[in-house]
Amino acid sequence: MTQTAETFSIRQMCDAFDVTARTLRFYESKELLFPIREGTSRHFTKQDRARLTLILRGKRFGFSLEDIRQLLEMYNRDGSNEAQLTRTYLIAQDRLSQMQAQRAELDEAIADLKTQLVEGEKRLAQFARSARTAAE
Amino acid sequence: MTQTAETFSIRQMCDAFDVTARTLRFYESKELLFPIREGTSRHFTKQDRARLTLILRGKRFGFSLEDIRQLLEMYNRDGSNEAQLTRTYLIAQDRLSQMQAQRAELDEAIADLKTQLVEGEKRLAQFARSARTAAE
DNA sequence: CGTTACATTTACGTTAACGTCACCCTATCT
DNA sequence: AGATAGGGTGACGTTAACGTAAATGTAACG
Numbered sequence: 093m094t095q096t097a098e099t100f101s102i103r104q105m106c107d108a109f110d111v112t113a114r115t116l117r118f119y120e121s122k123e124l125l126f127p128i129r130e131g132t133s134r135h136f137t138k139q140d141r142a143r144l145t146l147i148l149r150g151k152r153f154g155f156s157l158e159d160i161r162q163l164l165e166m167y168n169r170d171g172s173n174e175a176q177l178t179r180t181y182l183i184a185q186d187r188l189s190q191m192q193a194q195r196a197e198l199d200e201a202i203a204d205l206k207t208q209l210v211e212g213e214k215r216l217a218q219f220a221r222s223a224r225t226a227a228e
Numbered sequence: 229m230t231q232t233a234e235t236f237s238i239r240q241m242c243d244a245f246d247v248t249a250r251t252l253r254f255y256e257s258k259e260l261l262f263p264i265r266e267g268t269s270r271h272f273t274k275q276d277r278a279r280l281t282l283i284l285r286g287k288r289f290g291f292s293l294e295d296i297r298q299l300l301e302m303y304n305r306d307g308s309n310e311a312q313l314t315r316t317y318l319i320a321q322d323r324l325s326q327m328q329a330q331r332a333e334l335d336e337a338i339a340d341l342k343t344q345l346v347e348g349e350k351r352l353a354q355f356a357r358s359a360r361t362a363a364e
Numbered sequence: 365c366g367t368t369a370c371a372t373t374t375a376c377g378t379t380a381a382c383g384t385c386a387c388c389c390t391a392t393c394t
Numbered sequence: 395a396g397a398t399a400g401g402g403t404g405a406c407g408t409t410a411a412c413g414t415a416a417a418t419g420t421a422a423c424g
Binding site: 118156 | 411412413414419420
Binding site for chain 4: 365376384394
């Protein structure tokens with residue numbers, strides 16, 4: 093039993109998420125992933141896959157791995173301790189407002205960029221006109 | 229005339245944008261900003277301010293400075309060359325679709341996080357109930 | 365049994381994005 | 395004139411997030 097249907101090997105993870113093995117080992121060393129260690133090799137569970145999805149997503153929004161690690165704590169059954177749970181709850185609330193702010197900003201940025209694209213189109217059209225004129 | 233109403237000193241920039249002088253000099257060295265050099269000191273124009281706004285915004289979305297630099301090219305009157313303009317136009321289009329994808333993902337992430345917060349609230353409420361029970 | 369394919373650890377290398385330090389200039393206040 | 399404030403240029407240091415290389419283990423294939 094080198095792998096069940098439930099777990100992924102490191103290669104399968106690499107293929108599924110388009111990351112290198114080094115990255116997965118690195119994330120494990122940073123306590124972002126917790127694959128089962130059977131003998132020498134790693135077996136990544138469904139939980140690890142969910143975590144990795146969140147990690148990669150977080151990265152796309154500019155969060156550091158340490159930020160993400162703290163967020164992931166809340167996705168754990170770690171709430172044994174009330175103080176701990178309260179703390180991570182507050183962190184998550186904070187993160188939520190950050191993301192909502194980011195969303196507003198993203199909308200703004202998209203609008204800006206669209207405006208710029210229209211500008212670019214106008215200028216490209218100008219080039220097209222000059223070319224036509226030159227041809228006559 | 230050490231500064232007009234139109235330009236900012238490096239300190240004013242630092243205060244206005246909450247960055248260090250080192251950062252501004254670094255951005256200049258990377259050709260992201262182009263302050264006027266009057267003798268020894270720098271004078272940041274309105275254009276520099278607009279650029280810096282875009283730089284900081286880009287960073288918040290996880291773009292690298294080099295990515296941002298390329299984007300900023302389009303915000304320039306640099307379209308002297310048609311090929312160049314076309315190239316930056318395509319880059320911008322690409323960036324736009326990236327940001328739109330990011331927006332969709334962000335919405336998803338926000339929804340996820342909200343769900344988790346509700347979970348957290350339930351568990352905190354559970355703690356509150358146990359406390360009441362213990363008090364009786 | 366050799367080798368091919370994958371896996372692991374250890375450890376040094378790399379890149380981006382600044383921080384920090386040392387040293388220098390110069391304008392201005394006292 | 396001396397001190398203080400603010401700006402400038404190297405140049406080396408630092409941190410995050412991996413890359414890369416060397417040495418080793420092991421499972422299966424022909």
